[in-house]
Amino acid sequence: MKQTQPTAEDLRMMAAALDEARQALEEEEIPIGAVVACKGKIIGRGHNMTERLHDVTAHAEMLAITAAASTLGGKYLRDCTLYVTVEPCLMCAGAIGWSQVSRVVYGAPDPRRGYLGLTRADRPVLHPQTAVASGVLADEALALMRRFFSLLRD
Numbered sequence: 001m002k003q004t005q006p007t008a009e010d011l012r013m014m015a016a017a018l019d020e021a022r023q024a025l026e027e028e029e030i031p032i033g034a035v036v037a038c039k040g041k042i043i044g045r046g047h048n049m050t051e052r053l054h055d056v057t058a059h060a061e062m063l064a065i066t067a068a069a070s071t072l073g074g075k076y077l078r079d080c081t082l083y084v085t086v087e088p089c090l091m092c093a094g095a096i097g098w099s100q101v102s103r104v105v106y107g108a109p110d111p112r113r114g115y116l117g118l119t120r121a122d123r124p125v126l127h128p129q130t131a132v133a134s135g136v137l138a139d140e141a142l143a144l145m146r147r148f149f150s151l152l153r154d
Helices: 008-026 060-072 090-099 138-153
Strands: 033-038 041-047 080-086 103-108 131-133
Touching: 008 033, 008 041, 008 060, 008 080, 008 103, 008 138, 033 060, 041 060, 060 080, 060 090, 080 138, 103 138
Parallel strands: 080 103, 103 131
Antiparallel strands: 033 041, 033 080
16 A cells, blocks of 8 residues: 545545545444545545435445446446545455455545455555555544534433
């Protein structure tokens, strides 16, 4: 896994992913949003819909990957970047690996369920050529998560 530095485009695309996360929050879903971009254009969007769809696999990343693959007409997203507000879980990381996304940019880490804490260095989940940037607009992503869980407790 190669670590890369965020760009101005990363900030713009992560803002779009945060918009998706806000939509999830409005729908009383865990506020995680994702977009897939190719050549500066968003080709797939998604936010968590596990409650609405009664589907544990309806994570933001899965929905964005499906939408992007449909837009491109193929299963591989080799020249694409996935932007997601929170570190992907192991399931989503597997899908990212299988779809051969070129780059992943995420906001907040997820020490409990994120793929980094659940994988070994000698057995990477992402495609070997996938570059990763983390911490992009992490404070905003964390604020949405805290707000959601605070509302649950109230």
